[in-house]
Amino acid sequence: MKAIAVHPAARQTGFAAIPEPDLNSRTSIKIRILEVGVCATDREISRGVFGTPPDGYDFLVLGHESLGEIVEIGADVTVVQPGDLVVAMVRRPCGVDGCVPCAARRQDFCGTGVYAERGIQYLHGFMTEYVVEEESQVVKVPPALRDFAVLAEPLTVAEKALQQVEAVQSRLPWHSDRTALVLGAGPVGLLGAMALRVRGYRTAVFSREPVSDPKAGICAAAGIEYISAADVQDRAEVAKHLGNIDLVYEAAGSSSLAFDMLQYLGSNGVFVLAGAAGHGGAIPIDVDRLMWNMVLKNQVLLGTVNAGKPAFTAAIADLATFDQRFPQAVRRLISRRYAMTDHAQLLEGAAGGIKNVIEITS
Numbered sequence: 017m018k019a020i021a022v023h024p025a026a027r028q029t030g031f032a033a034i035p036e037p038d039l040n041s042r043t044s045i046k047i048r049i050l051e052v053g054v055c056a057t058d059r060e061i062s063r064g065v066f067g068t069p070p071d072g073y074d075f076l077v078l079g080h081e082s083l084g085e086i087v088e089i090g091a092d093v094t095v096v097q098p099g100d101l102v103v104a105m106v107r108r109p110c111g112v113d114g115c116v117p118c119a120a121r122r123q124d125f126c127g128t129g130v131y132a133e134r135g136i137q138y139l140h141g142f143m144t145e146y147v148v149e150e151e152s153q154v155v156k157v158p159p160a161l162r163d164f165a166v167l168a169e170p171l172t173v174a175e176k177a178l179q180q181v182e183a184v185q186s187r188l189p190w191h192s193d194r195t196a197l198v199l200g201a202g203p204v205g206l207l208g209a210m211a212l213r214v215r216g217y218r219t220a221v222f223s224r225e226p227v228s229d230p231k232a233g234i235c236a237a238a239g240i241e242y243i244s245a246a247d248v249q250d251r252a253e254v255a256k257h258l259g260n261i262d263l264v265y266e267a268a269g270s271s272s273l274a275f276d277m278l279q280y281l282g283s284n285g286v287f288v289l290a291g292a293a294g295h296g297g298a299i300p301i302d303v304d305r306l307m308w309n310m311v312l313k314n315q316v317l318l319g320t321v322n323a324g325k326p327a328f329t330a331a332i333a334d335l336a337t338f339d340q341r342f343p344q345a346v347r348r349l350i351s352r353r354y355a356m357t358d359h360a361q362l363l364e365g366a367a368g369g370i371k372n373v374i375e376i377t378s
């Protein structure tokens with residue numbers, strides 16, 4: 017069976033051959049992979065920044081943003097059946113004694129860090145023809161979402177964040193006229209902005225692309241404001257324009273932008289960090305001002321990574337809502353579909369666009 021894999025030792029990415037998997041338990045399902053989204057994580061693994069092959073392999077099959085179709089089910093599978101479309105979750109429990117979140121199947125909050133992740137560490141990913149999964153690790157997708165359900169995984173980042181924001185804000189009687197600022201207009205940022213928009217937030221995306229960029233057009237089509245850093249250099253102006261910012265969703269992975277904008281978070285606001293920043297040099301920040309604000313304005317700074325079943329379920333539901341509210345905007349997030357043989361230009365980053373997808377089978 018054909019797969020796209022990285023050999024970390026050789027720092028090489030290319031085709032690998034792995035055996036076609038069989039059902040391995042009464043609750044397992046066999047999935048034919050239809051398509052896989054490519055993101056910065058895949059490119060970083062390709063470059064050898066991180067990524068660990070499974071035991072016994074010197075390569076790692078890439079891909080964590082999947083959409084597949086069930087072709088076979090075990091005898092005790094109850095929720096899904098052959099022909100169903102599914103998206104598989106990425107992380108599996110660490111199995112370490114005493115890891116309470118993993119024991120409760122909330123491995124997205126794993127405390128040990130030795131969890132396995134499909135296409136990232138210890139488990140092969142989805143850039144291959146078939147995978148076998150436990151039924152509990154997949155979420156069913158309505159057929160109407162076939163064209164863009166591959167966006168579910170990157171959307172789960174925002175879904176998990178928003179579920180936590182909801183829990184945090186249950187601390188106060190929160191007003192309903194809410195304003196959200198999204199930092200970064202990559203797929204995670206744009207999908208997050210859409211999730212905020214359908215929850216009724218006045219939502220603005222702040223990013224470096226000019227207003228002529230297709231990303232700005234997608235925002236407009238979804239009722240989201242777009243503020244270009246090319247037009248507005250003074251970040252205080254962004255805050256002045258929006259008024260009291262109730263929520264910032266940081267999806268740019270820029271620490272200097274994030275901590276600069278933190279000073280403009282409004283009263284009772286939550287600032288969500290979802291983009292992992294590369295380690296650059298130290299930057300000066302006015303911590304006195306930040307601490308003063310955070311205390312006097314009851315603010316919360318919240319980091320979030322990965323997603324569990326509740327976020328995957330919410331992502332599928334939200335994709336259906338996006339399809340009703342702004343069907344063109346959500347489809348335009350997928351820039352292009354590529355054949356498996358084109359993987360190099362995607363993984364080396366030569367291909368532009370917003371979300372690129374590799375078609376495994378059609």
Ligand SMILES: [Zn+2]
Binds near residue numbers: 055056057080170
């Ligand atoms: Zn990704």
Ligand SMILES: [Zn+2]
Binds near residue numbers: 112117
């Ligand atoms: Zn764990």
